[in-house]
Amino acid sequence: MSNPYIVLPIIFQLFLAILLMFCWTQKNLQKLVSTVGSLIAVAIAVIMFAQVWKSGTLVTQAGNWGAPFGITFVADTFSVLMVLLTTLSGLAVSVFSVGAVRNARVKFGYFPILHFLIMGLCGAFLAGDIFNLYVWFEIIIISSFVLITIGGEKAQLEGSIKYVTMNLLASVVFLTAIAVLYGLTGSLNMADLSLKVAEIENRGLVNVTAILFLVGFGIKSAVFPLYFWLPASYHTPPPAISAIFGGLLTKVGIYALLRVFTLIFIPDAFMITLISIMAALTILSGGIGAMIQNNIRKIFSYLIICHIGFMLAGLGMYTELAILGTVFYLVHDIIVKTNLFMVSGLIFKIKGTYSLRLLGGFYKDYPKLSLLMAIPLFSLVGIPPLSGFWAKFYLIRGGLEVDNLVLVGFIILGSFLTLFIIARFWSEAFWKTGEELPKKLKVKYYHELKPLKQKAMVVSILFLAFISLGIGLGAEYVIQVASRVAEELMNPQSYIEAVLGKL
Amino acid sequence: MEILLVIIIGLLYAAGIYMILRRSLVKLIIGLILLGNGANMLIFLLGRVVKGHPPIIGPTEKILADMYADPLPQALILTAIVISFGLQAFAIILVKMAYKVVKTDDLDEMNATDEDL
């Protein structure tokens, strides 16, 4: 079904960003515009989701040039789900930023760029054209470059050099992959590619191309052994920025992997094995990396890697059930990871440190906040019935289905490590008797903030915590969505037909 | 001719990789630029090159005659060139600032963020 409104989430974010640029120096106005805008964006996403849910995949051909000649935007269930999650995290981060981002950064374009980033994410999720996807990826990385460096502190710059280099490398690999793919098929439209790639006789070349895509997106999604940029940089920018990064940037890579490896390249046995091994080692490296960290943001960074492994594992199993698990995990992870980085930001604002060794006494001093923070923490572990549990269930089930018991073992190991790390985190930061830490001059503490700013931070954490609870308790609905996504992904005919018309 | 371009592309990639593996910030950027050039050339070549027939419709014609260069890769490269310019310009300034703040050009000395903070 054709529907021009599906580019609205993108256009709206562009509009917001430009509007925000017009209020360059008025920081309060920017905060207001960003918050209200993000709310509207959520509303748009919800409406779109409802429509796709009701009437199936929506397609629009930009400039009315029919596929495969123009640029196609496709909103299938997966895309709108991702857009919805993006706007939800975007809203939370935008509100959180009201309290957590210092004014100097706001005056130098923090908010416009945040919305450019969200625009890029929405664009990537809705793109139905591989080169257009590349272009959106570039929007995402340039915005993230700016965000990660904004403020120009030493650690930020050092971290961002690594971040920038490896992301640019990923872009080059992605572009190389597109070049080869175009050289083989003469097409860029993903639905069209799906058909054309299937017709290519020289499967060897197709497989090589698939490797290029795997590595290109693999760097973005921070899988083993390509994840190095993440632990090197995610803990350096202000917490609001790491929140949006932690929640969404790697997930866009996973989205692309899922899309490309279900629609264009159907993995052969080698690819399945390769992805499974990568998934297992990603889980392992992330889990044990988090074990030995002291900086809480680094702990969460490594946990991102660990859980990216879970999602990759679902792809490595390559059954509808496993993909369902991956999608469910994606939903859960975006919300929880965004929230955890916001939590770390709040902890920093209160205590003035990210060091687990120095933290302590949080439970005693802030019992209510502690309980609030317990929700994302224990959701991450997947303590049933909080949100992480159900996804794991499907992943294990999927592993059994394809008889990949080793991968199941790694998923269990990863879950155990997460459990242990979070429990230790709780015990150290929340239970341990807190020491009086020397006041840092450079830190503006939580209690020094205006009540509005304090509320902004707490409310945004609360908001995502509620969504986590909702995902866990209302698992049935999420499963229905995820199972439709998985079904659509594993049977791309409907996608292709929606784009190219009945064949 | 393609064979020469193939070699040049290989060289560009190799040189780019070699340069980003060096320890100097400046070389890192040069490496990234070379890689970007390599990728653009690759798109160009794999779109199949045609000599002397630019995809421009003659003043009297309404469609392109049968022998013409594929316009699509050219459009892609144009986009890619501009985008990489944006990214490279940003990276160059980043290098400048990093040097100013960290006071070294040696990448090996920029590993504080991977240490335990």
Add this chain to the structure above:
Amino acid sequence: MLIAILAGFLLALFMPNVIRGLKGKSSIGIALLPFSLFSYFISFLPRISSGETLHFNWSWVPSLGVGLDFYLDGLSLLFTLLITGIGTLVFVYTSSYLKGHQYLDRFYAYLSMFMASMLGVVMADNIITLFIFWELTSISSFFLIGFNNDSEPSRKSALTALGVTGFGGLFLLAGMVTLGYITDEFQISSLAAMSGEIHGHDLYPWVIGLVFIGAFTKSAQFPFHFWLPGAMKAPTPVSTYLHSATMVKAGIYLLARFTPILGNHVMWNTTLIIVGSITMLYAALHAIFRLDLKGILAYSTISALGILTFLIGLGTEEALTAAAVFILVHALYKATLFLITGIIDHETGTRDVSQLGGLNKIMLPVGIAGLLAAVSNAGIPPSFGFVGKDLIYEATLHFGDLAWVLTGAAIVTNVALLFAGFLAGIKPFVGKLPEKFSKLHLPGPAMWVPPLILAVLGILFGLIPPLVDGPLIKPIVAALTLQDPDFYLHLWHGFNVILALSVATIATGIALYFIIKPSEALLGKATRFESISPHSMVKGLGRGFTWFSAKWTNFLQNGYLRYYLITILSFLTFLLAYRLFLGVEIYVDTSVLSEITIYEAIIVLIMASAIFFTVFTKSRLAAVASMGVVGYSFCLIFLFYSAPDLAMTQFSIDTLTVILFVLVIYNLPKYLKLSDNRDRIRDGLLSLIFGAMISILTLEVLNESVQKDISTYYAENAYLLGKGKNVVNVILVDFRGFDTMVEITVLAIAALGVFSLLKLRLKSIEKE
């Protein structure tokens, strides 16, 4: 029913308000919740004893087949009564034990949460629901053990306990999912009928292995037992409730519940017998050497859990009957002993058994409770414990060839347990009262009545077995064996071998009690073996794992960008090479290649040398300049090959980049030769191989013929539909206009970024 099970969660949620509402008054009223639940469940007793089972289903996640499905049969009923009954007493006891404690609200909240979770475990009719509640018990136990969170040992024990039980929980999940996968059925009550199918399945060993790990960790079986003694750091009500009467029996419950489904298989029985007997002997011996009352009780609890595992392993009707009885016996006397230990600790401030004595003089009712519990624990008639022990001997004696070995093991265990029970229940109350304790007095009735009730029940059930055998025990055995059992519990069996064994056990145990005096020296002997205990091994394993984690992580994440890049590129190169050389037939098809003209050759030569120069020059300026040359030669190639627009763009962008670069480089230091030759050669090789891969790939792609229908469309329609003669431009602004729009946005963002990078230097004074 759903409300009954979940009431605890609701109460937990509002507990802070409840406690605040009490304004420091006694919190004994909170015990009304478990008490009303107890009354509620006991009202089902007649229906359950008449052989009914009750089902309650609420839909939750239907697409997974997971619902809040509960059912009540004999086994569940016994456990619900224990949970709510002992729960009531523990709640009452707590109101006095932790009177005025700052965090009483949290404590009650965790406790009610635990109670609700535990009820969920024992009533769940769905294996996934069972698991969910199972994990919730682990979590609430974590919070309860770590309740005194200022103390480091408390936190450590909480972590260990959660580590072990959480570890087991995940295995249990895997087991449950596997079971569901085999049978496509999650309903526990329907699984029994599929027992045969499950036994025959290839994955059966996996299922029971995983279920075992879940059960053993929870029920503290060897070698996972070590968390339980540590968990004694929790306040005594917790030890009583979770770590003796209910939670640790969840594993036993699980094994019992799955006996009709997974049991009756040689693997199942053998494993359980072996693990159970090792646990019961190992822990019983440990109990003898302890000085800390709670330590003694912890090990004797582990031992008792071992006995239960062992009995379930035997699997005969007699053994299962014995298990059912023993669960009740043990819960009654062990909870009593824990509660009185709590009283002793609370009043005297010590739990060191060698320093205690003569407390009868000041707290007689507590002493009576202790005595009764010790008697039941020892299996001295007419206690309920005697009935239980008889049944155990009966079960072992009738177990085929190994009868005497097994009976022997049971006797040794029972002797040690008797000793431990006497130590905890009698020793502190008899003998001389130390001077320092003489001013103490009996605590309030909220503390001593609960243990007394339990202790009296332990004797009462022994005197009048019909109180329990018909209503409680028989439905359990029926649930476990799926047959209608035909037996009655007796206190008196007449003179026979079993009685002789009982008498021998009691005599030896009492003798032992008078011979061995607990002392530091004795404790020292036992701790000498600490280094080879499973706990130390796990700790060592943990240390090793941490060491490995640090090595692995720091090896990969070493801080050097170039090593990261090398790893990524080697990975990519390797995969490309592997797939190229093993999957693609490599050849060069000269027919698709055009000829080389002299101009082209010259340009390419210039380019190649410019590239070399860029890479190897020692001057930064020269490098940038020659990079510019590379770019300009690109323009020429674009020009030759029909891309005038590209040539122009490339020309301007290249110029801009070079200018920008030169401006920036002006501030940078000179090149230094930073890498040594070995690095250079290694990097050079990697780059060349990678470059070669790209070249080969390109050549092979060029061999393929390609459809050009899309470009043809552009060529044909650029003017007709796009109204432009330059097809590339039409594509840019029209056919693929969106790309261009985004491209401009990229530039805009980059400009913003450059601006803020250059301008914004956060002043050091401004606060983050």
